[in-house]
Amino acid sequence: MEPAKLSTETANQVITCRAAVAWKANAPLSIEKVEVDPPKTGEVRIKIISSGVCGTDNHILEGKNEIPFPIILGHEGAGIVESIGKGVTTVKPGDKVLMFPLPECRECDSCLNPKGNLCLKGDVLSPTGLMLDGTSRFTCRGKKIYHLYRTSTFTEYTVVHEIAVGKIDAAAPLDKVCIMSCEVPTSFGAVFNTAKVTPGSTCVVFGLGGIGSAIVMACKASGASRIIGVDINEQKFPRARALGVTDCLNPRNLKKPVQEVVVEMTGVGVDFAFEAIGLVDTMVAALESCNLSYGVCVIVGAAPSNSKLSFDPMLILSGRTLKVAFWECIKPETVFQSWLLTTYKTKSI
Structure with missing residues (x-):
């Protein structure tokens, strides 16, 4: 399933698209028109092609997990880079990518220690729903909409920090590999x-x-x-x-x-x-x-x-x-994850 080609006209512009917004717990998701800001320094804006639905998303909707509302849920996503902010070097517009709820800044104590896994720049343990600069990139009906784990994949476009984005093989099937962001x-x-x-x-x-x-x-x-x-x-x-x-x-x-x-x-x-x-x-x-x-x-x-x-x-x-095993993810640069990505590229899931 290949997406339509991306337009370069949207770079540095606010994009209006559809998203499934959770306005409150114990209520259905609402399909809304949302405005998605351009990526800031160190950020990437991505056109979402597919998203997984994790049990954590259901727990949040059921009011079992404390999280700020209104919010765009989803943390398993595959898509195509639409535009990049200043300083981004690992991906470029047009690249196929995965988004990860657990980033890897490669600078904090957890990232530098071989036994550590929970990057301190993540937003999982005590979610703020905001990007690292304390602001949101989503607006709906004039209201700020929160991010889930700085990922938010239940939307046609999202903004993610570069440290939470991984480039994948150009032949990878984007309708399948989204579960490589968390589940697998x-x-x-x-x-x-x-x-x-x-x-x-x-x-x-x-x-x-x-x-x-x-x-x-x-x-x-x-x-x-x-x-x-x-x-x-x-x-x-x-x-x-x-x-x-x-x-x-x-x-x-x-x-x-x-x-x-x-x-x-x-x-x-x-x-x-x-x-x-x-x-x-x-x-x-x-x-x-x-x-x-x-x-x-x-x-x-x-x-x-x-x-x-x-x-x-x-x-x-x-x-x-x-x-x-709290998101005991295999590091993106390891041979094993490369093997997994190759497997999901060549075989039916």
Whole structure:
């Protein structure tokens, strides 16, 4: 799906386009005409071709996550550079790009430390909804509209900082690769970087949506011998099995807690457990599914704001490890992400 050629006449001009605006929580998105300002120094304006819908977007709409309104949601985007601000050197108009909710400034403590991942110039932990200079690039009905994680992809045009933009292969299918902005690298990073899943291991994945499905793919690629998928929506099971799940469980159909069933199925608990839902109850269930001596539990789902995770300390005193893969994305310059982009360029998703 190739977009129409971009016009150079819009450079340095305000663009009026359509966007899905969330005026408040617990209300439908509204398709509106919005004005998108030109990019400032270090910024890039992008014509969005495709956008993924992440569970986090749904949580915000449901009022579970604290975020400023009105806002343009979306943080998984693929598009074409329309214009660039002063000082931008890594992309140019016409380039195909991905936008990332987690930037990489390559200057802050997190970026410079090989163990760090959460760039301090991001807007994820305590979202302001504003660009780095404290202002917005969106206006609708004369009102300022906030950005989501300085990305905002539910719009025909957006403005993103250069440090959150990555150029991709010119042959990449823009109608497919948007999930490479968050879903796939987050999930693969959770498996390869955080959990370090080993060949022949047993795994359980709580939640078989987009994130969970990518986790399944990564576990299979890591050589896991058994992958148990847990979800209350059994319509997801056929696809999950096709991706690598060996056993499917619906907690609502079980006579005992799902974590007890997982332990019984494996005899000793799984080697690796992943929570891809974002609920504290399933986080505890994932931890309890692990082998008590050496099991590793990785939380990938984002829980609602002000949630409290509570569990018996004995669960980790015995030897289990609890980790969090907070957008544990694989760095854009790594060979592995290049491999992923090539895979998504040449194969159907």
